[in-house]
Amino acid sequence: MSETRFKTLRDVPLEEYLAPGNPLCAGCGATPVLRMFLKALEGRAVFVNAAGCFTLLHVYPYTPFKSSWMYTAFASAPAGAQGIRDALDILIEKGKIQPEEDIKVVCFTGDGAAYDIGLQSTSGAIERGLDFYYLVYDNEAYSNTGFQKSGATPYAASTATTLPTKLQREGHTGSKKDLFEIWRSHKPPYVATIAPSHIVDMLRKIESASKYRGPKLFISFTPCPTGWYHDTSESIRISKLAVECGVWPLKEAIYGEVKHTYTPRVLKPVEEYLKTQGRYKHLFHPQRQEHVIKAIQENIYQYWRRVAETEKLDIIIPSV
Numbered sequence: 001m002s003e004t005r006f007k008t009l010r011d012v013p014l015e016e017y018l019a020p021g022n023p024l025c026a027g028c029g030a031t032p033v034l035r036m037f038l039k040a041l042e043g044r045a046v047f048v049n050a051a052g053c054f055t056l057l058h059v060y061p062y063t064p065f066k067s068s069w070m071y072t073a074f075a076s077a078p079a080g081a082q083g084i085r086d087a088l089d090i091l092i093e094k095g096k097i098q099p100e101e102d103i104k105v106v107c108f109t110g111d112g113a114a115y116d117i118g119l120q121s122t123s124g125a126i127e128r129g130l131d132f133y134y135l136v137y138d139n140e141a142y143s144n145t146g147f148q149k150s151g152a153t154p155y156a157a158s159t160a161t162t163l164p165t166k167l168q169r170e171g172h173t174g175s176k177k178d179l180f181e182i183w184r185s186h187k188p189p190y191v192a193t194i195a196p197s198h199i200v201d202m203l204r205k206i207e208s209a210s211k212y213r214g215p216k217l218f219i220s221f222t223p224c225p226t227g228w229y230h231d232t233s234e235s236i237r238i239s240k241l242a243v244e245c246g247v248w249p250l251k252e253a254i255y256g257e258v259k260h261t262y263t264p265r266v267l268k269p270v271e272e273y274l275k276t277q278g279r280y281k282h283l284f285h286p287q288r289q290e291h292v293i294k295a296i297q298e299n300i301y302q303y304w305r306r307v308a309e310t311e312k313l314d315i316i317i318p319s320v
Ligand code: SF4
Pocket: 024, 025, 026, 027, 028, 029, 030, 053, 054, 139, 143, 144, 222, 223, 224, 225, 226, 227
């Protein structure tokens, strides 16, 4: 990453653009990410929100925002972003606002909109080269409708529609879609993963992305106490564990070229991460499902072996 104004936590801007107190769940991992996003953009942003948990954030006449916020249906946040971007460009062209008064347009959606229902309109917007940010709070299920499986749900997670049964003891039998690679295949200028536990990494990425005109994606790891069944105080610890166990790689791709921005020197066993959440409880009780835990672990090790080889990284990867 090139020169940055974010070197340590002391560089986090003090100005707040999101007021405390809102109707979302306590401990939600997406709230600190949204707060930091606003800080990095100095509040100069219009958020276009697809239906999801965060639809409750701003309900007329109440708002925790200093900036603007617009709702759309599940599938059409990128179309809403296109309309706002076009309107801003016309105002600049007509001299009604100066280029330096321009504001960023940010789609802000859950994984349901980003991975599934809104993927088609997102693909179109990337192809058109729309100048926008897309911030996904990925809690790996449709949480606002009762925590049903989404395209982001990982293997073996229990959701309302992938409950472990006698015939299907591991819970979800499929695997998580790779949204990073789906976006990267469109060759946009910027794609990144972020986590609420790694604030400096996140701010640097938002800063880096702002140099590029065009579509820019941020997929945020989002601990969800309500659907993952963990204590509200545990969200940041779980986020750190996800990174240290290699479950959630922190990376970016600039015009398709991938680089990992944080590499755990020694990967922690994934079991440490799985045991923090009730959605994986069935892997340990009433009986330990050793083959499922091993399969999850091997999948992570395979990923990091590939990364270590491609990026010439020094990572200690134990054998399963
Ligand atoms: S259900 Fe989960 S993602 Fe949604 S607001 Fe609550 S904690 Fe956040």
